[in-house]
Amino acid sequence: MSVGWYWAVGGLRRAVALGAFLALAAFILGPLLTLLLWAFAGSWLFPNLLPEFSLKWWAYVLGNADVTKAIRMSFLSAPAATLLSAVICIPAAYAFARLEFPGRRVLLLSFLSANAFPKIGLYVSIATLLYRLNLMDTFAGVVLIQVINTLLFMIWIPTGTFRGINRNLEEAARDVGAGPLRTFFQVTLPIALPGLLVALLFAFLAAFDEAQGTLIVGTPNHITMPVMMYTLVLSYPQPVGAVFSVLLSLPSLVFLLVAQRYLRAGYLAAGYSL
Amino acid sequence: MARLSLRHLSKRFGTHAAVHDLTLDVADGELMCLLGPSGCGKTTTLRMIGGFAAPDAGDIQINGRSVVALPPERRPTAMVFQRYNLWPHMTAAQNIAFGLRLRRLPRGQIEAKVRDALGLVGLPGAGHKYPHQLSGGEQQRVAVARALVLEPQILLLDEPFSNLDARLRVHMREEVKQLQRAVGITTVFVTHDQEEALTIADRIAVMKDGVLQQVDTPAALYARPRTLFVADFIGTMNLLPARIEAGAVAAGPWRLPAAGGLRPHGGEATLAVRPEDLVLDPAGAPVRVRRVVNLGHYLQVLLECPGVAPLRMFTEKGASLEEGQGVRVRISRALLFSGPDVAELGGPMRPPVAAPAEAP
Numbered sequence: 001m002s003v004g005w006y007w008a009v010g011g012l013r014r015a016v017a018l019g020a021f022l023a024l025a026a027f028i029l030g031p032l033l034t035l036l037l038w039a040f041a042g043s044w045l046f047p048n049l050l051p052e053f054s055l056k057w058w059a060y061v062l063g064n065a066d067v068t069k070a071i072r073m074s075f076l077s078a079p080a081a082t083l084l085s086a087v088i089c090i091p092a093a094y095a096f097a098r099l100e101f102p103g104r105r106v107l108l109l110s111f112l113s114a115n116a117f118p119k120i121g122l123y124v125s126i127a128t129l130l131y132r133l134n135l136m137d138t139f140a141g142v143v144l145i146q147v148i149n150t151l152l153f154m155i156w157i158p159t160g161t162f163r164g165i166n167r168n169l170e171e172a173a174r175d176v177g178a179g180p181l182r183t184f185f186q187v188t189l190p191i192a193l194p195g196l197l198v199a200l201l202f203a204f205l206a207a208f209d210e211a212q213g214t215l216i217v218g219t220p221n222h223i224t225m226p227v228m229m230y231t232l233v234l235s236y237p238q239p240v241g242a243v244f245s246v247l248l249s250l251p252s253l254v255f256l257l258v259a260q261r262y263l264r265a266g267y268l269a270a271g272y273s274l
Numbered sequence: 275m276a277r278l279s280l281r282h283l284s285k286r287f288g289t290h291a292a293v294h295d296l297t298l299d300v301a302d303g304e305l306m307c308l309l310g311p312s313g314c315g316k317t318t319t320l321r322m323i324g325g326f327a328a329p330d331a332g333d334i335q336i337n338g339r340s341v342v343a344l345p346p347e348r349r350p351t352a353m354v355f356q357r358y359n360l361w362p363h364m365t366a367a368q369n370i371a372f373g374l375r376l377r378r379l380p381r382g383q384i385e386a387k388v389r390d391a392l393g394l395v396g397l398p399g400a401g402h403k404y405p406h407q408l409s410g411g412e413q414q415r416v417a418v419a420r421a422l423v424l425e426p427q428i429l430l431l432d433e434p435f436s437n438l439d440a441r442l443r444v445h446m447r448e449e450v451k452q453l454q455r456a457v458g459i460t461t462v463f464v465t466h467d468q469e470e471a472l473t474i475a476d477r478i479a480v481m482k483d484g485v486l487q488q489v490d491t492p493a494a495l496y497a498r499p500r501t502l503f504v505a506d507f508i509g510t511m512n513l514l515p516a517r518i519e520a521g522a523v524a525a526g527p528w529r530l531p532a533a534g535g536l537r538p539h540g541g542e543a544t545l546a547v548r549p550e551d552l553v554l555d556p557a558g559a560p561v562r563v564r565r566v567v568n569l570g571h572y573l574q575v576l577l578e579c580p581g582v583a584p585l586r587m588f589t590e591k592g593a594s595l596e597e598g599q600g601v602r603v604r605i606s607r608a609l610l611f612s613g614p615d616v617a618e619l620g621g622p623m624r625p626p627v628a629a630p631a632e633a634p
Contacts, residue, residue: 166357166358168355168356168357168358168359169358169359169361169362171324171326171346171353171355172353172355172359172360172361172417172420173361173372174325174326174345174346174347175324175325175346175347175351175352175353175421176347176352176372176373176376176420176421176424177347177348177373177376177377177424178347178372178373178376179345179347182376186372187361190361190363191361191362191363193363
C-alpha cells in the first residue's frame with residue numbers, strides 16, 4: 001500500500017531512481033572494492049582488467065616485525081581504552097540522565113570540549129603533562145590519549161539511551177523488590193544494551209583510529225596501526241597500504257556483525273509502546 | 275489483610291503544593307478511587323504510598339505500621355503504572371516471575387504461580403510472548419498479574435487503562451473490579467475519569483489542587499456533594515447564581531422555600547441542580563426548550579431560562595417536547611452552596627439515575 005505510488009509512476013522515473021541508487025552504491029562501495037582488489041593483487045598491469053590474485057603482500061606485511069608490533073599494540077590499547085572509558089563514562093552517563101545536580105549541563109557540555117578544538121594543540125599540552133608524570137612512550141600513556149577521543153561517544157550516546165528508558169520500568173523493578181543496583185543491572189542495563197553497544201563501537205573506532213595523539217605520546221616504541229600507516233603509505237608499495245587498510249577495517253566489521261544480533265533483537269525493532 | 279492510613283500527608287514541588295495535609299483511611303479489601311482533574315495531586319499521593327516520592331510531612335501506615343521510611347522494594351505495595359509497565363527484554367512470564375525469583379522461591383513454585391497469575395488475568399497462553407507482541411490491554415493485564423503474583427497487601431493502580439480505547443477501557447475496569455473483589459485486596463485506584471470512579475469504586479476521594487475535597491461512596495458523592503467543586507465535577511450539574519432572601523432562595527425564575535438557618539455569605543450563593551431534578555410541572559416557572567437530544571432511554575433537554583445560562587434537564591422519553599416550545603419546569607431538589615455552607619432544598623434525596631455521567 002505504502003509503496004503503491006512507486007509502481008504507479010511509470011518506467012522512466014523508476015529507471016532514474018535505480019540509476020541514482022547504483023551511482024550512490026558505486027560511490028560508497030567503489031573505493032572499498034578497489035582497496036580489496038589492491039590488497040590481494042600480485043601484479044596489476046595495464047591491459048588487464050583485474051589483477052592476478054596473490055597473498056604475497058599479506059605475507060610481507062605480517063612478516064614485518066615493526067608492523068606486527070604495531071598491530072599487537074593497536075589490538076591491546078584500543079580495547080583497553082574502550083573498556084576504561086566505559087567503566088568511567090557509563091555510570092557518569094546514568095547520573096547525567098537520571099539525577100539533577102548543580103552544574104549538570106555545564107559538565108555534560110564539557111565533554112564536548114575535547115572535540116571542540118583542534119586536537120593537536122590539546123595533545124601537545126597533554127604531552128607536557130604526561131612527560132612530567134613519566135607516561136610518555138608508555139602503554140598507559142597511549143591508552144589515556146585514546147580515552148580522550150572516546151569520551152564524547154561514551155558520555156553522550158549512553159546519556160541519551162538512559163534518558164530514553166522510561167522511569168516506570170525502573171520503578172516497576174523497585175516495586176517488585178529489586179534494590180537500586182539489581183534494578184540497574186537486570187532492568188536498565190539490558191534495555192540500554194543496544195544504545196551502549198553503539199557507543200562502544202564508536203568509542204572503539206575512535207580509540208583504534210587515533211593517530212595524532214598516539215604519535216606524540218607513543219613514539220618511538222609504542223606505535224599503533226594508524227601511526228604505522230603514515231610510514232607505510234610514504235615508503236612502501238601501494239598494496240602494502242591496501243593490506244593495512246583492510247586490517248584496520250577488520251575489527252569494526254567483526255564488531256558490527258556481533259552487534260547487529262542485538263541491534264536487531266525484536267524488542268528494539270518493534271518499537272515497544274502502548 | 276490490610277488497612278491503609280494516610281495521616282496529614284503533604285508534598286511540595288518547589289513552591290507548588292502538590293498534596294496538602296491529606297488524611298485518608300482505606301479499609302481492608304476496599305477499592306478507593308482517587309479522583310480529580312490532572313494536576314490535583316492524586317498521582318503524587320499514589321507514588322508516595324508506593325514509595326516513589328517522599329512526603330514532606332505526614333505519615334503512611336499499613337496495618338498501623340509506618341512505611342514512610344521504607345524504599346519501594348520493601349513496602350508491601352504493588353503498583354500498576356499508566357504505561358511502560360513491562361520490561362521489554364523479558365517475556366510476559368519472565369516479567370511476572372521477576373519478583374518471585376528475587377524472593378528465591380523454588381522453580382516449580384514460581385512456574386505454578388506464574389501460570390496461575392496469567393490464568394487470573396485471562397491470558398493463560400501468553401507467557402512466552404514479549405511485551406511488543408502483546409496488545410496494550412494485554413500488557414496492562416500482565417502488569418496486573420505481575421503486581422498480584424507477589425500477594426501484596428495494597429494494590430496501587432495509576433490510571434492503568436487511560437491509554438486504552440474506550441470500549442476496552444470499560445471492559446478492563448469491569449474485569450479489575452471483579453478481580454479485586456475475588457482477591458479481596460485493598461486497592462487504591464487513581465483516575466481522572468469520574469465515570470470510571472463511579473462504576474468501580476467502593477468509595478471515592480475527590481481531590482483538587484492537592485486538597486482532599488470529599489470522601490464518600492459514589493451514590494453519596496453524587497447525591498450530596500459537599501463542595502461546589504465536587505458538585506460540578508461529579509456527574510452533570512446545573513449551576514445557577516442565587517440570592518438568599520428572607521425564608522427563600524431566588525435563582526433565575528425560581529423561588530425555593532428555604533427551611534431556615536440559611537446565612538447569606540455576602541449575598542453570593544450558587545444553586546446546584548441535577549438535570550433529573552428539573553421536573554415538568556404546570557405549577558413550575560416558564561422556560562423555553564432550546565434543544566432536545568434523544569439519548570435512547572431518556573431525553574436531554576436544553577432549557578433557556580430568563581436570567582441564567584441554559585440548563586440541562588433529563589426527562590422521560592414519553593414527554594413530547596419540541597424545540598422552541600414554552601414549558602413549565604419545577605426544581606424538585608437542589609443544593610445551595612453559600613460560602614462554606616451547603617443546604618439541601620426541596621424533596622428527599624433521589625438515588626442516582628441511570629447514566630449520571632453523561633457524554634461530554
